[in-house]
Amino acid sequence: MAWFTNDFEQFFRELEDNNNREWYHENKKRFDKQVKKPFDAFITDMILRMQHYDPQCKIAAKDAVFRIYRDIRFSKDKTPYKTQMSAVIGRGGRKETTMAGMYLEMGYRHLRLYGGVYMPDKDQLFKIRQEIAYNLDSFNALLQEKKFKSTFETIRGEQNKRLQPAFKDVQDEQPLIANKQFYYYTDLDPSLITSDGLIDALYEAFEAGLPMRDFLFTALEVEL
Numbered sequence: 001m002a003w004f005t006n007d008f009e010q011f012f013r014e015l016e017d018n019n020n021r022e023w024y025h026e027n028k029k030r031f032d033k034q035v036k037k038p039f040d041a042f043i044t045d046m047i048l049r050m051q052h053y054d055p056q057c058k059i060a061a062k063d064a065v066f067r068i069y070r071d072i073r074f075s076k077d078k079t080p081y082k083t084q085m086s087a088v089i090g091r092g093g094r095k096e097t098t099m100a101g102m103y104l105e106m107g108y109r110h111l112r113l114y115g116g117v118y119m120p121d122k123d124q125l126f127k128i129r130q131e132i133a134y135n136l137d138s139f140n141a142l143l144q145e146k147k148f149k150s151t152f153e154t155i156r157g158e159q160n161k162r163l164q165p166a167f168k169d170v171q172d173e174q175p176l177i178a179n180k181q182f183y184y185y186t187d188l189d190p191s192l193i194t195s196d197g198l199i200d201a202l203y204e205a206f207e208a209g210l211p212m213r214d215f216l217f218t219a220l221e222v223e224l
Contacts, residue, residue: 002196003042007034012083012108019079039085046089056091063093083107109190115209116183117216131219132177133170142212151208157181
């Protein structure tokens with residue numbers, strides 16, 4: 001049985017055209033019934049599946065799911081609501097800013113899955129770069145691995161303009177060592193949202209990133 005009906009996508013379709021507090025409060029009951037409740041149930045099942053890959057992922061849906069309210073304090077875009085639901089399915093939930101086992105976004109015609117390392121601190125970033133430098137052939141092979149490349153294409157993230165001298169020679173061969181983040185993502189067919197195969201499709205994509213995840217986990221000395 002599918003977790004979502006067309007009402008889930010319809011809510012966000014209308015929200016995109018009516019992103020204001022008046023419309024949202026008039027439709028709050030719709031949000032709770034058609035979006036929040038089924039999304040929480042879906043994330044609960046996603047967490048249970050994640051425990052096969054990471055037994056320490058013992059969070060509840062409330063620990064994983066982000067609120068729909070946007071932080072507009074420092075944004076030029078003052079629309080108050082996000083036009084998708086999102087969650088981090090990993091041992092630290094949404095409070096984990098470094099190793100998000102899986103970050104997921106779902107909205108109207110939008111289904112995206114992220115993996116990797118998003119906000120490493122200075123020491124963590126050094127460890128990742130060191131792991132790449134010491135195991136460059138392995139890292140390059142993971143980037144070219146068929147499933148990873150066809151699913152995610154490559155590693156993404158902003159880059160430092162200057163690197164420590166120890167990494168400059170490696171940068172000539174592998175520019176990704178200059179990244180400040182090491183994440184990857186893929187857009188899936190939005191028709192999956194209302195399909196009972198949604199979780200299987202998401203974890204099929206997730207598995208394509210497992211070898212790269214394990215490489216990054218090793219760099220950060222994360223135990224599975």
